[in-house]
Amino acid sequence: MLRPQEQVADAMLDGWRNQQLARNLTFSTIEGRLNAVRAFNRHADAHPWEWTPKMVDDWLGDLRAVRHLKQSTLRNYAEAVRSFCAFITDPAYGWAAECERRFGTHPIQVCHEWNTATHLQESEADPAKRAFTREELQAFFDHAGEQVERISGAGRKGWLPAFRDATLFKTAYAYGLRRRETRMLDLVDFGPNPHARMFGDFGVCYVRFGKAMKGSPPKRRSVLTVGPRDGVGGLDWIVEILTQWIEEVRPAFANAHGPALWPSERSLRIGFSQMNTRFAAYRDALRLDQGLDFHSFRRSYVTHLIEDGWDPRFVQEQVGHEHASTTSIYTCVSSDFRTRTLRKAMESTVDAALRTGRKNR
Known part of the structure; x- marks a missing residue:
């Protein structure tokens, strides 16, 4: 040598x-x-x-x-x-x-x-990272829609990417997707749910690029479209949005001939930098917390389903967590939800005590 x-x-x-x-x-x-x-x-x-x-x-x-x-x-x-x-x-x-x-x-x-540092906790994420409140999420989606109208009204070319990104953000929330899972969706990754035919061709979202573990291939899962439950609004509004995107708007892209659900202006699929830049621009324009990132859509999905009374096991299966403890880390239930839960428990305790008192008389 x-x-x-x-x-x-x-x-x-x-x-x-x-x-x-x-x-x-x-x-x-x-x-x-x-x-x-x-x-x-x-x-x-x-x-x-x-x-x-x-x-x-x-x-x-x-x-x-x-x-x-x-x-x-x-x-x-x-x-x-x-x-x-x-x-x-x-x-x-x-x-x-x-x-x-x-x-x-x-x-x-x-x-x-x-x-060397040891791993002592299940979650060591930045404590600033959190879910959207419902009000913040609505404001974010409203702002995304307003940008489409503003750019289109000004006669500028950028309305197509703005429409794509607004739909992409809503899809990430409506199905609790990670950033890569969202980016890698193809047109064929949606299908009907035989037990919920009212959602048409968007009853199920088939995630093919889920988070891999220990050298395994990407983990697949099926995410069901969530409809209303017990009078609480669901996430089925995404069906109309995706239908409009696929049938009316997406064909206007030069790269619409590819399989990707989210084509880019210059390539067959949108890039991470485009997603991150648009998200940060909208968040900062609304002066929202810097702790909100793309993954906050997934945190919000878990949190809001739990708040709306969905079974934790169902939520765990939807987001593809192997352990229930991982889902619990994502759950950032609001103070209003905790207050309602506490009040409901206290009312049940009082009612039970009153019934017992009446029986003893």
Whole structure:
């Protein structure tokens, strides 16, 4: 080897990448982990067989104190380094013996419980992140509709993308979808529900790009269109909106020949940046809380269904959570709902006491 240290270090990273590919992890996950290891390597200014736990301490301390990264991000970085060290110290891959032969030393595990952050809670999301209140959600949707009318009335071209994004936001809320799930919807991903034929061809939304777990393929699920229940308005208004979008507005796009439900002006499918930019513009125009993001549509879906009395198990199945505890994290019931629930419980207790008193007389 002309540059043995550099070549061995590069070969280690290539081998680790292949190991992760064999585990069926997504390319984006693998690339993110590789970038984290490379970043640590640059900070340590040492080869993997020269790393020490103190170097990890200095690196994570710098990321937290100087760059102010969040705890979940720091833990992901540390986990990437820990996983890489586990690979190069595993006798099955022979890197320890190779380093001993070439450099007179061997790599060690540098990430331990005593120098990395541990995962102590089920949810470590930013506490500022929350669901929309019903009033905020209505204001957001009204504003999105007003922008379509304003741009169209001014004779400008942008009304088509504005209409698309307004429909996209409403669809994300009406079916409790994640951002990627919403973006990846195709025209064929809706179908009739034989038990609710009043919704026509939009009785079911088939989610094909759900959140994957531990190297598995995207998780599929079917989300039913929710109608009114016990006098409480449902989410079936989305049927009329989607019908108008697909039959009247979407065909005006140059890329309407593609399968995507949300075509872009320049490509077959809308991009994440377009979705994020439009959402932030509407939120900021209404001076809403910065803690509201695209995922707040999903939080709101769970919260509002629970408030309206839908069974928690049904809601869990709708959003595709494996555990009920995950759904409970999403539930941000309003103070009005809690007050109504408390009042109802107290009234039931008082009525039961009065009935018992009358019987005793």
